[in-house]
Amino acid sequence: MSRSKGEDQFNKKRLRYSYLSVVVSIGLVLFVLGVMMTLLYQAKTVTQELKENFTFTLFLKPEATTEQREALQATWAMAPEVRQINFVSKEDAAKKFQEELGEDFVDFLGYNPLSDALDLKLNADFVTPTVLDDLKNRLLKEEAVDDLVYDRDLISIINKNIGRITSAMLGAALILLLVSMALINSSIRLAIYARRFSIKTMQLVGATKAFIHRPFLAQGLKLGALGAAFAAVLLALLFQVIRQVYPELAASLPWSLWSLEVLGMLGVGLLLTAGSTALAVRRYLALKTNQLYE
Numbered sequence: 001m002s003r004s005k006g007e008d009q010f011n012k013k014r015l016r017y018s019y020l021s022v023v024v025s026i027g028l029v030l031f032v033l034g035v036m037m038t039l040l041y042q043a044k045t046v047t048q049e050l051k052e053n054f055t056f057t058l059f060l061k062p063e064a065t066t067e068q069r070e071a072l073q074a075t076w077a078m079a080p081e082v083r084q085i086n087f088v089s090k091e092d093a094a095k096k097f098q099e100e101l102g103e104d105f106v107d108f109l110g111y112n113p114l115s116d117a118l119d120l121k122l123n124a125d126f127v128t129p130t131v132l133d134d135l136k137n138r139l140l141k142e143e144a145v146d147d148l149v150y151d152r153d154l155i156s157i158i159n160k161n162i163g164r165i166t167s168a169m170l171g172a173a174l175i176l177l178l179v180s181m182a183l184i185n186s187s188i189r190l191a192i193y194a195r196r197f198s199i200k201t202m203q204l205v206g207a208t209k210a211f212i213h214r215p216f217l218a219q220g221l222k223l224g225a226l227g228a229a230f231a232a233v234l235l236a237l238l239f240q241v242i243r244q245v246y247p248e249l250a251a252s253l254p255w256s257l258w259s260l261e262v263l264g265m266l267g268v269g270l271l272l273t274a275g276s277t278a279l280a281v282r283r284y285l286a287l288k289t290n291q292l293y294e
Contacts, residue, residue, distance in 0.1 A: 019223060022188055026227025026273065029180035030265040031234045036173045037261050038235075038253070043169065045252050047162045051124035052083060056135070056150045058118040064144040072144050073118060081126040081135060090114040115146065129156050177268075185276040188220060192280045199281060213281055220277030224269035231269075232262040 060069055069087065077085050093114045126135075132152060139145055192199075202212050239258055243250045 019219075022184070022223050022273075023226045023230060026184055026224060026269055027230030027234065029176070029183060030228055030231035030269050033173065033176060033180065033268065034231055034235045034261045034265050035238070036169065036176060037264060038257070040166070040169050040173070041257060042252060043162065043165055047158065048124045050158055051127035051155075052121060054122060054127050054150070054155065056120035056122065056132075056139070057148060058120065058139060058142075058145050059115045059147045059149075060117060060144050061146040062115065064116070064146075068144040069116065069118075072142055076118075076120065076139075081122050081131065082120055083123045084121040086119045088117045088119055090116050093117065127155055128159065181272055181276075184272045185279065188223070188273060188276040189280045189283075192216060192277070209282075213278060216277050216281050217274060220273040221270055224271075224273030225266065227273070228262070228266040228269040231265050232258075235261060235265075 060072075073085055073087060076082050097114070122135075126132075129152060132150060132155060136148060136150070139148055199212060199216075236258060239253050239255070243253055
């Protein structure tokens with residue numbers, strides 16, 4: 001009797017350790033997945049900032065009147081592509097150029113060779129080589145516009161490199177997800193292995209498959225939720241450390257992002273544990289009694 005009681009205590013203890021290992025495994029996998037989501041968000045944020053700081057500079061004709069310039073500015077300020085439009089007079093441009101050169105080139109030349117200009121900052125969604133070429137052709141048709149400049153090659157490089165980085169990170173996230181599925185499935189199978197005799201006993205006394213699945217599925221969902229909670233705590237600590245050590249990154253790591261990532265990790269954790277639990281229980285239901293000892 002004492003031996004049987006000792007075995008029960010040992011099995012319960014081993015089962016608790018199995019469940020703990022499942023929670024830790026799920027938590028670590030989901031934490032790494034959360035880090036990947038954060039990096040993807042940062043890549044998207046940096047790309048958007050670069051694109052929104054991209055400038056289209058229109059040089060106005062010397063004979064362009066104030067009325068023509070204001071009409072041009074008002075018209076393009078309402079264009080869907082334009083986020084911001086600023087007028088830069090040739091006097092202001094000369095002062096800025098003088099500060100950069102450290103010399104008064106206007107006095108040296110005897111006149112100001114610069115032109116009045118309009119600086120257009122575009123919405124990020126429109127900063128692509130194709131849209132920029134179309135925009136360039138439309139702007140050059142404006143009567144007050146003499147010429148324009150923009151760095152088309154820079155945008156091509158940004159789009160190309162960001163595309164590569166995003167693809168690489170999505171590929172890494174997919175591989176991580178597949179690995180996590182294998183790890184979580186293995187951990188849950190080990191945890192359910194300790195209860196394989198209970199599964200077979202319920203089956204032999206006539207319990208339906210749905211009835212047998214129900215408590216194990218509930219346990220799996222609980223483990224998934226606990227693993228997601230563990231991952232959420234780790235991710236919150238990471239956010240807090242980064243925000244304190246690098247205050248300039250605080251704006252790009254809002255707690256709203258953390259909340260969304262926690263919801264994502266919770267969904268993935270519940271989905272993976274539910275699927276793995278269902279597969280593991282089904283496997284033991286399909287085994288014969290003598291196979292349980294193998």
